[in-house]
Amino acid sequence: MVAGVQILSKSASQAQVEVLTDGALEFVAALHRTFEPTRQTLLAAREEAQRRLDSGVSLQFPEETAVIRADPTWLCAPPAPGLEDRRVEITGPTERKMVVNALNSGAKTFMADFEDSNAPTFANLLNGQINLRDAIRRQIDFEIGGKKYKLSENPAVLIVRPRGWHLDEPRVTVDNAPVSGSIFDFALYFYHNAHELVKRGSGPYFYLPKMEHYKEARLWNDIFLFAQSYVGLPHNTVRATVLIETLPAAFQMEEILFELRNHSSGLNCGRWDYIFSFIKRRRADRSAVLPDRKDVTMTVGFMDAYVRLLIKTCHRRKVAAMGGMAAQIPIKGDPKANDIAMAKVRADKLREVTYGHDGTWIAHPLINEIARSVFDQHMLGPNQYHVLREEFQVVASDLVNPNVPGKVTATGVRENTATVLAYCAAWLGGNGCVPLNFLMEDAATAEIARVQIWQWVHYATRTDTGEVITVEYVDKLTDEVTPEIKKLVPAAKEEHIKLVAQYLKKQIRREWPSEFLTSDFMPYLAAADGVGAKWHKSAL
Template sequence: MVQGVQIHSSVAPKAQAEILTDGALQFLAALHRTFQSTRKTLLDARDDAQRRFDSGVPLDFAPETAHIRAEPAWHCAPPAPGLEDRRVEITGPTDRKMVINALNSGAKTFMADFEDSSAPTFSNMINGQVNLRDAIRRQIDFESNGKAYKLSEKPATLIVRPRGWHLDEPRVAVDNAPVSGGLFDFALYFYHNAHELVKRGSGPYFYLPKMEHYLEARLWNDVFLFSQSYIGIPHNTIRATVLIETLPAAFHMEEILFELRNHSAGLNCGRWDYIFSFIKKRRADRSAVLPDRKDVTMTVGFMDAYVRLLIQTCHKRKVAAMGGMSAQIPIKDDPKANDVAMAKVRADKLREVLAGHDGTWIAHPLIEQIARPVFDAHMLGPNQYHVRREEVRVGAADLLNTAVPGQLTEAGVRENVSTALAYVAAWIGGNACIPLNYLMEDAATAEITRVQLWQWVKYAARMDSGEPVTVELVDRLIGELAPGVKKLVAGVKEKDLEVAVEYLKGQIRREWASEFLTSDLMPYLAIADGVPARFQKSAL
């Protein structure tokens, strides 16, 4: 028992005993007591910023940090061991089989994800920590259904993505307040593994999601400095790559690198969350209504500007500019369709490497065989920091450009309804990474479907038929498509589907779409995990 710390769930007793040790909980409590106040202040600042955007104040680069952007002399830390070459990074949840397959995939690194591709049941979060601990110590081998899963001699370098600043961990409280989900994930992984990683020639490496301001990066840097001192490893041992996956963060790229410069491993184009954020942050702007999801590609104006600025910024500061995820996955039972899908992946990776990216993301081990040869052919060294892109000139208007070719179609509305229902139902059931129509959907892509439906209804956007998207139309499609969800996703329960239906109907009727579906739905997981009512919702 650690003073002031309460554990409100006991769904994985053996794993909890191994991970929620007194030492780990004391460390987590120290982080909470030191940084929770700042976290709350920064989250309040997000709300203030949104009110400004809603009133018509445009996003722009911060004038108070112009000197940081103008100063050519500062650079970030050199690549840490295992992060020199990141040409292919595989991502996925932290279940035991996935961890082994990802580490053995041939990819240079594996981003073990406690965020968008993991439903944060307490069992998933705790067992994921056990799996990563065992993988680091090469004690993760197991057998299932007569098949042996064994770690290879040279597995990928491990990088961990904790949850974002906005999410709570309601199963653990310090001084009667839920802890930050991000600090929970970070603290347990760091406490149990940092010394072991350093001993093995690597280090504690992280991906940091959902930030909106450079002060949020400063908070992470302060956490890193505190944590390295707490357990007694040298400062600057940690490395962190920041996902630029919110529209405000695109205006703070250099400042984010500056705040983390001694711990920085670069930036990543979190493309799907970025589209979600583009819609959400410009929710009061009728001109920002986007067409069908499939038409919002990486080559449209605002996405292309964001990519070019990210590559230029990273290489100016000598860190990695990582590309994003192609959603396509292999199609086993249709060779022709698979050829078309893999051609899309190949084209996407070729666009990235020719633009100057230093690596790319994949979601399936077989995609490594598509992505790696493209980077091998066009990136002869370990990175492309020498591709400075000094010709790039990206202004605020480019990042806010809403000229997106494409149409709004009933097929697009139907696809969004079906995907949103299927994902929400699966997420409540504990599965946050689902294949749908040969695309890998996670929270980020589901968020696009949710806010697009809200946006189309809010502004009565007209489909190519001339018919507007209305509450009545979406309700009708929900009723029509909901019965088929259980065929799309194995294991979806009727009660979870009912929640998904009511949730989506509620979202399209709101004045403003809510911030995150993961925050909205977390109480369902908390209830299932036995959390007392007063901790089931955020205390922020």
């Protein structure tokens, strides 16, 4: 019964009672009332920035912050306890079994995800908070189906990723307005666990997704200062790693670090979302049409430039430059195929460590040994902050270079269509982390697939066999692929598969693709949780 706060979900649960305490909700409300106007202003600024890009204005390094980039004297905070060595980080949703397995995986850290690998049903969000709370207090052990899950004596260091600034949390309102998904996820975790984490020799550590401007990093920093004062923790206790996974953010890496510098623990190459953002932000540029998703690798021009700039920037400011995700998962029953897949993992990790990355991401515990062995061989110390890479010279045109060798193929269009249908159908059913074709797919890869299909239709792209990709082409393909989705995602409901097929057909007819599929489909999760229609809008 906190003044001005409403919980709109009709499904009462023990998790709600344990997590949504009066104290926690008062904290959520305080954050919302203090920072929501700024969030809305920054989201409106994104729209204005997109209008400028659509009109032909090119992305550049900001003139107003040139002095920050030129000043060699400022540095970020030293690594907090447990973050000195991050050579392998495992990521995944906050489901209880996943939390135990990830913390026991042998990876240095575990990025517990409320964002792209999590379908944000209210139950998933609240149960995830319970699971992290229990893991921190070493109370997460459980048994299911005769199998025991027990936390090891030396688990990975916990880092939490809240949702991005763009997502509302429609099941919780303050003063009749939905709260930010970012604030909701951050607030519950911080309020319940910050002091306990510090007491146990760690701290409240975060990954911050999908920012597009250094002022969005400033907002997070202001929230950290507010939150630490609110619960009585010293300032600079929080640490945050920012995912550079939008094209505009690549032009503001120095500024993002500067805004967070006393709370910063580095930057990460969020490669899949970065490709998605490259297409989306350059939607009005015919020259930015990309080939099949598999051809857009880390070695192509604009991706390589972004990696080199990130490593150089981070090491100049003495923080971690984290590498990207190895999405491969072991292939059982086919040793030859598994060897090929694992060789790709080794090659990817070797590229990262020899470039100068201080660590990398994996999606499956069995990949840890491969990634760890590569970094152990080539990174003898806890990190590579001393590898300054001053020879890496990156200019603005390098970051937007659309020249990518490869072709658009009928197979590529079909695979993208299947990925959108399968992933989104699973997401609507409450699963945000889906194995497809021996890759662990999350919202980012589905987003690439969605905007690529839109891009190919919008610019009447031809496949390598000469077929023009039209709305009719994609409609027919969608109808062909839809019956196959149950084989890819057996748990998916037919109603969800049909809904996503309708959604895709409407997306390719839009003048511009919508900003995020998760925003589009969030109303369906809200409705399933019993939230009335006045609090959300339909995606279709």
